Amino acid sequence: MSRVLHLIVCGAGPAERVADMIDLARQDGWDTYCIVTAAAVEHFVDLDELRKISGHQVRTTYRVEGDESVPPADAVIVAPATYNTINKWAAGAADNYALSQLAELTGAGVRIVAVPFVNQALAANAVFLRSVESLREAGVRVLFGPGEFEPHPPRTGGSALASFPWSLALLAAA
Numbered sequence: 001m002s003r004v005l006h007l008i009v010c011g012a013g014p015a016e017r018v019a020d021m022i023d024l025a026r027q028d029g030w031d032t033y034c035i036v037t038a039a040a041v042e043h044f045v046d047l048d049e050l051r052k053i054s055g056h057q058v059r060t061t062y063r064v065e066g067d068e069s070v071p072p073a074d075a076v077i078v079a080p081a082t083y084n085t086i087n088k089w090a091a092g093a094a095d096n097y098a099l100s101q102l103a104e105l106t107g108a109g110v111r112i113v114a115v116p117f118v119n120q121a122l123a124a125n126a127v128f129l130r131s132v133e134s135l136r137e138a139g140v141r142v143l144f145g146p147g148e149f150e151p152h153p154p155r156t157g158g159s160a161l162a163s164f165p166w167s168l169a170l171l172a173a174a
Helices: 013-027 038-043 047-054 083-091 097-107 126-137 157-163 166-173
Strands: 003-009 030-036 075-081 111-116
Touching: 003 013, 003 097, 013 030, 013 047, 013 075, 013 157, 013 166, 030 047, 030 097, 075 083, 075 097, 075 166, 083 097, 083 111, 083 126, 097 111, 111 166
Parallel strands: 003 030, 003 075, 075 111
Antiparallel strands: none
C-alpha cells in the first residue's frame, strides 16, 4: 500500500517542474494528491496535465459534490513555498484552500516539509525570518539555509530552477 503525499504547489518558478516531484514521489512509493494555489494556476501549472501526471483531480479550492475525495496525508510537502504563503501560514491566515489545509494539518501534527523559493532580498526580510522560525517551532521542517534551499539574487530565479531541492524535500518527508 502506498503512502499518501499532499503536495501543495504555490506560484513560483519551480512549480513549472512539479512533475519532477510527482515522478520522484511515485518512485519512492508515494501516491501524490496536489493542491495548487491560484497564482500557481495562473502562471505556472496546467491543471489537466497535472491531473494526468498525478492520476488524481487537482484541488484548487474546497471540495464540491462530485469532486474526488482526498485521503488523509501521511506527509505534506509545500514546494515551492512563496514568501506570501510562508508569512500567511505562520500568521495563521486561512484565506484560501491551501492555507486552510496547512493550518489544519499543522495543528493535527502531520509531518510537513516546506521548501521556500525566495530571493535573497525577500529572505533577508525580518518578517520572513520570523515566519520560518515560527513554522519550525510548530513542527514544520522548513528546508531553508545552507545545504537546503539557499536564496538566489533578486531577478535570477530562472537560473535557480534546476537546483530546486525536490529530492531533499521528499527525503525529509519520509
